[in-house]
Amino acid sequence: MKVNVMSDILKANDLLARDIREMLERRRIVSWNVMGSPGSGKTSVLEKLIPLLPRTVKSAVIEGDLATSRDAERIAKIGIQTTQINTRGACHLDAAMVRSAIERIELDNLKLLFIENVGNLVCPAEFALGETGRIIVSSITEGDDKPIKYPSMFKTAQLVFLNKIDLLEQTDFSTANFTKGLKRINPKAELLEGSARDGKGMNELVKWIVDRLL
C-alpha cells in the first residue's frame, strides 16, 4: 500500500512537471533545478553567477526551503525576481509548489529560471519540477565520496559544480576521487569547479549556462 501511494504521488507529480516543462519550452525559458546538501553553496553560487550573466538574459529564481525567507532575501538584493516557497517540513520541492511559484513570476522575456531546491542529497532526486536540467552544487568540504554515497541524486545531474575549492589545501579532499566516483555514477555529467566566495570558476559556469539558452 505504501508503495502504491508513493507511486501515485510520483505519477501525478510527473504529469504536472510535464505541463510546466512544455509551458516553459513554449516561452523559450530554460530552467535549472539547483540541488545539493545543506550549506553546499547553492544560494551563494546563484548570487555570484546571476550578476555575471549578459544584461539581456532576464533571470528569475524560485527558492525552496523548509522555513525562513532568508535565501529569497539574499537573491532579491541582486535585483532579480524571486519567489520563496516554504515547504513546511517537506524535504524537497514538487511540481505543484513550483507551479504556484511560477504564477507569481512575470514570465515575459524571461530567459532563465533557477529553482533552488531544499538542501538535501536524497529526496529532491525523485521529483521532477518541469526543469530543463539539473545542477548539483557540491562543496569540497563535504568530502570526495559524495557521488558514490548519494548515487540517486548524482545520476540525474547534467552538471556538478564543485564549490569551495578555495579551501582545497585545508582539507583532505581529492578531486581525482570525486571525479572517479562521479564518472562511475553518471558518466555523462559535466564537472566544473570554483568558489562562490572568491569568484573562481564563475566565468566557466556563466559560459556553460549561456551555451544552453534557447
Place this chain on the structure above:
Amino acid sequence: MKVNVMSDILKANDLLARDIREMLERRRIVSWNVMGSPGSGKTSVLEKLIPLLPRTVKSAVIEGDLATSRDAERIAKIGIQTTQINTRGACHLDAAMVRSAIERIELDNLKLLFIENVGNLVCPAEFALGETGRIIVSSITEGDDKPIKYPSMFKTAQLVFLNKIDLLEQTDFSTANFTKGLKRINPKAELLEGSARDGKGMNELVKWIVDRLL
C-alpha cells in the same frame, strides 16, 4: 490518504522504537542517533571520539547510508563492532532497520551504541530509532543559518557538535549567529565545538558522552 498512510507508518515506527529503547535500557546501553548533513563529519567524529573513550566502555556503531559500506569499513578499522545498513534509496533510518542491525551486534557488556543516520537535515528527524538521544554534527562550512533553516531537525537534538572549526578563519561563519539560531529553535540543546580533523574539542565531547552513561 497520503497523510493517513504516513501517520500509520510513523505510529508503527514509534511502537517498534519504544521496544528497542526499552530493550537497550534494560541492558543499560546508551544509544545516540547521530545526524547531520552529508559530509558534516559524522563518521570522522566517531572515528576520533571512540578511541578516546575509556577502555571499559564497550561501544558499537550502526552505519546508515543509501549505498556503499564505506563508513562501516572506516569504523571497523578502529576495532569496533560495526554494522552497515544500506537504505537503498530511503532518506533516513527507521526502527525496523535498526532492529535488524541490532540483531547482528553482540550486546553483552555493551555500554554505548552510536547509530549514524543517513546524511540529511530533514527526514531523519521524524523517525525514532529507540535512541537515548540525538546528536547533530553540523560543520561550520555549511554556514551559520542551518538551525533556523532546518528547524525540525535541530529542535530534536540534545547536543550539537559544531565541527570543522579549524576552518573558521577561512569562512564567513559566525558562531554567534549559529548559537542565536540554535537557542531560538531549541533552547535546551547543548553546543560543543571542535574538529575531527585536528582533534580539537574531542575531550569535551568524550566527557559529555561519559557523563551520560548508565
